Amino acid sequence: MATSRATSPSSSAGSAPFINVCDKELSIDEYHSVYDKVKPISASWKSFAISLRLRITDINIIEASSHGNTISCLQKVLEYWLKKNYDYESHGIPCWRMVCVAVKEGGGNPALANEIAREHPLPATVGVSINVIHSEGMSPGSSGGYNSNDNDILLPLPSADRRDISSFDDAMSPGSGKSNSSTCTDGYG
CATH class of the missing domain: 1.10.533 (Death Domain, Fas)
Known part of the structure; x- marks a missing residue:
């Protein structure tokens, strides 16, 4: 029984496909x-x-x-x-x-x-947005009270990397009279 192998239009068997080279149309x-x-x-x-x-x-x-x-x-x-x-x-x-x-x-x-x-390298992908949700103990696909879709990636945030941002929340609350004009010195922003 004969079999055939499909190859991409820009490469053939035995050659490097140059997959990291720009594939934008030339005129x-x-x-x-x-x-x-x-x-x-x-x-x-x-x-x-x-x-x-x-x-x-x-x-x-x-x-x-x-x-x-x-x-x-x-x-x-x-x-x-x-x-x-x-x-x-x-x-x-x-x-x-x-x-x-x-x-x-x-x-x-x-x-x-x-x-x-x-x-002529392949250009970096631009304009693609991914919603990243940080929620301790959640994994992709778990509901956890969040309505996710195919564009969402749920990443647990290790406890060592978390910090208390309650004062930030207070400062940014409507009607608090506070502004976010402080200078960060802790390396987080």
């Missing part, structure tokens, strides 16, 4: 940035184009129209790729992660691929 506006990085592998432009999943008919057209000039071929490969003139829905959008895989596999230059990966 034709980033042509020069990409070209400047991959120019050293121009002699391997055809293998590079295959790794980027360009159609073989397009690769042959590029080769014929460039009369075999490797720099011209590489430039046209990048133009086709950045304009998404390939099956990007099946193989993935143009991104630095895909560049790294193609430079390593098709370009045969793992050192350059690793350099590009270091220069």
Whole structure:
């Protein structure tokens, strides 16, 4: 019985997937940035184009129209790729992660691929909020009188890290006439 293994669009079996490399879509506006990085592998432009999943008919057209000039071929490969003139829905959008895989596999230059990966790391996730509830003795999933949802993480706070904040509560109570203008010297804020 034959089995098949699914691979991600940006990597194939035997290659480093470059999972920590930026996967934000590149456009034709980033042509020069990409070209400047991959120019050293121009002699391997055809293998590079295959790794980027360009159609073989397009690769042959590029080769014929460039009369075999490797720099011209590489430039046209990048133009086709950045304009998404390939099956990007099946193989993935143009991104630095895909560049790294193609430079390593098709370009045969793992050192350059690793350099590009270091220069274009996956950005930190922003805009994700998680509600953190500190409640002694509670664990995720316990009801404990709190209506939780999938975004809540309940973390017990060790007793050594707790401090009395009753004076803070008094100061912040409406109508107390007190303000929170004191300077903290205990290292907690």
